[in-house]
Amino acid sequence: EFRLTPWYNDPVCDSTGEAYYIRDEETRRFWSPMPGPARGRTPYVARHGLGYSVFEHTEDDLSTETHVYVSATDPLKFVSLAVRNTGGRRRRIRLYGFCEWVLGDLRERYALHVVSRLDPQTGALLAENAINSDFPGRVAFFQCSRPDRRLTTDRIEFLGRNGTTAAPASLRRDALSNRVVNGRDACAAFETEVELPPGGTGKVVFVLGAAADEAAVRTLLRTASSPEGARAALEAVWEFWNRTLG
Numbered sequence: 001e002f003r004l005t006p007w008y009n010d011p012v013c014d015s016t017g018e019a020y021y022i023r024d025e026e027t028r029r030f031w032s033p034m035p036g037p038a039r040g041r042t043p044y045v046a047r048h049g050l051g052y053s054v055f056e057h058t059e060d061d062l063s064t065e066t067h068v069y070v071s072a073t074d075p076l077k078f079v080s081l082a083v084r085n086t087g088g089r090r091r092r093i094r095l096y097g098f099c100e101w102v103l104g105d106l107r108e109r110y111a112l113h114v115v116s117r118l119d120p121q122t123g124a125l126l127a128e129n130a131i132n133s134d135f136p137g138r139v140a141f142f143q144c145s146r147p148d149r150r151l152t153t154d155r156i157e158f159l160g161r162n163g164t165t166a167a168p169a170s171l172r173r174d175a176l177s178n179r180v181v182n183g184r185d186a187c188a189a190f191e192t193e194v195e196l197p198p199g200g201t202g203k204v205v206f207v208l209g210a211a212a213d214e215a216a217v218r219t220l221l222r223t224a225s226s227p228e229g230a231r232a233a234l235e236a237v238w239e240f241w242n243r244t245l246g
Contacts, residue, residue, distance in 0.1 A: 061087030
């Protein structure tokens with residue numbers, strides 16, 4: 001009754017309310033570090049463990065390893081992307097994270113009633129459902145671990161009119177608008193630029209979650225939104241399952 005993002009029961013279209021992308025700033029080609037929604041040209045490897053999944057992919061001399069997991073103790077979902085430059089020249093890439101808000105049972109019912117704002121303390125995008133009386137005051141959030149980023153809360157800006165997550169309009173533009181708007185179809189999206197020397201590795205963590213109020217959000221993100229905090233949460237997931245199963 002309080003979904004953060006949509007769940008689509010459609011195995012044919014395999015639609016998604018969350019998406020992540022890599023864009024080469026030299027060629028403007030983009031693809032997803034996972035098999036969808038913007039599938040790359042080369043194969044993917046998916047590995048599933050106890051409490052986590054890993055997606056591996058190499059395309060155009062950019063090798064990615066993406067961990068997806070939920071904290072064992074807190075209402076936090078992590079998508080941790082590590083990108084390595086396997087080529088012989090410096091690369092400049094852009095990483096994107098996107099989610100559609102529901103904050104209720106059906107996105108269509110609440111899409112225009114989601115109120116977004118930027119938290120000045122953490123830099124996270126916050127969202128509340130102004131008319132959901134069953135979960136009053138609950139604050140959802142989306143965060144990017146890098147401080148140098150741009151953002152939008154307008155789903156139409158990110159996807160384009162009648163656009164899809166397979167080919168978002170924003171990935172064909174120079175940059176996101178860096179604006180927080182309300183009264184439109186709501187989303188949360190970040191983009192951040194990474195430069196990689198030959199053999200170099202960059203890491204970006206996206207965190208999705210919800211809490212009872214803004215103070216609780218800040219408490220959660222104070223330790224969890226950095227690459228080190230995300231790694232500690234992953235190790236806690238491993239420890240939990242090792243302890244649970246023996």
